[in-house]
Amino acid sequence: MAKRILIAEDDDAIARMIAMNLRAAGMEPVIFPDGEAAAQSLPADHAYDLALLDIMMPKKDGFALFADIQPYGIPVIFLTAKDDLESKITGLQGGAEDYIVKPFEVLELLVRMEKVMSRNQKPADTLQVCGLEVRLAEHRVLRGGQEITLKPMEFELLVVLAKHKNTAISREDLLSLVWGANYYGETRTVDVHIGQLRKKLGLQAQIVTVPKIGYRLEDDT
Numbered sequence: 001m002a003k004r005i006l007i008a009e010d011d012d013a014i015a016r017m018i019a020m021n022l023r024a025a026g027m028e029p030v031i032f033p034d035g036e037a038a039a040q041s042l043p044a045d046h047a048y049d050l051a052l053l054d055i056m057m058p059k060k061d062g063f064a065l066f067a068d069i070q071p072y073g074i075p076v077i078f079l080t081a082k083d084d085l086e087s088k089i090t091g092l093q094g095g096a097e098d099y100i101v102k103p104f105e106v107l108e109l110l111v112r113m114e115k116v117m118s119r120n121q122k123p124a125d126t127l128q129v130c131g132l133e134v135r136l137a138e139h140r141v142l143r144g145g146q147e148i149t150l151k152p153m154e155f156e157l158l159v160v161l162a163k164h165k166n167t168a169i170s171r172e173d174l175l176s177l178v179w180g181a182n183y184y185g186e187t188r189t190v191d192v193h194i195g196q197l198r199k200k201l202g203l204q205a206q207i208v209t210v211p212k213i214g215y216r217l218e219d220d221t
Contacts, residue, residue: 001030003117006051006074008038008065010058014102014128018052018079021106035060035216039068046072049117053081066094075120077113079104129162129219130206141201148200153178157193160219161207190214 005027009015015199019029030048032038036059051074055062066076075097080087091099094165097116101110123137127134133142139155141148147170148176150158156178160169171187178190194215 001076002026003049004028004030004047005113006038006069007031007047008035008051008057008062009054009079010056011033011054014054017106018109021110024168025110028045034058035062035065038197039065042068042072046074048072048074050074050113050120051076052079052113053077054092055082063090063094070095075116079109118193127159127162129205129217130201132158132162132201134159134162143201150200151196154193154196154200158197158201161197161215162219165217165219168210168213168216172214174214 003026005022007015007018007022007029009018009031010033015031015033019031022029032041033198035053035057039060046069051069053062053065053069053076055078057065062078062080066078069076076095077098077100078091078096079100081102081103088099097119098112100112104172125135125137130166131143132148134140135142137161139152141155141158159175160174160177171190174190175183175187178193194207198207203217208218210216
């Protein structure tokens with residue numbers, strides 16, 4: 001899914017230049033001509049991966065807009081002609097991820113954006129594997145909208161296999177990852193639970209036994 005980027009910039013030429021380069025990089029820019037327009041839009045739509053804010057904007061400046069953005073957890077980079085130390089300190093101490101002074105190189109902007117988004121990337125709460133939807137927070141597994149009931153350790157075992165799909169994992173590593181490093185049971189425990197997963201999920205062909213090692217969940221989607 002393309003990264004959505006909020007751009008609050010009153011200079012139309014700069015806003016369009018940034019948006020053009022973001023689209024070329026596979027992102028989805030959304031432009032607002034002033035801080036007030038951006039702030040008014042947030043309650044209805046705040047699904048952004050990053051916000052690029054000018055500071056000197058009409059109606060509502062970038063610092064004021066930042067206060068409106070913070071409750072939504074959107075990381076912010078200030079793009080501004082204000083290169084005085086006081087403005088930089090205000091922006092960064094206020095919680096902004098970065099502060100870039102105009103004029104700037106587009107490549108530098110893209111690199112710094114990627115770093116900020118990487119730092120703020122939220123772990124996925126749903127895994128898609130072998131036609132299954134594994135909802136981590138809910139501890140639920142669905143296929144075609146129908147829930148498949150798993151016992152707690154069966155669910156944890158599926159999660160480990162799904163997160164490392166197409167990779168062979170030893171029985172010992174599965175024991176440690178699922179049951180914990182202090183578990184002293186036999187690796188036969190893994191075999192039993194693998195058998196239950198294959199049966200309940202219909203993954204006899206996808207959960208492959210790797211001789212003398214362990215198991216691999218194969219998924220080519």
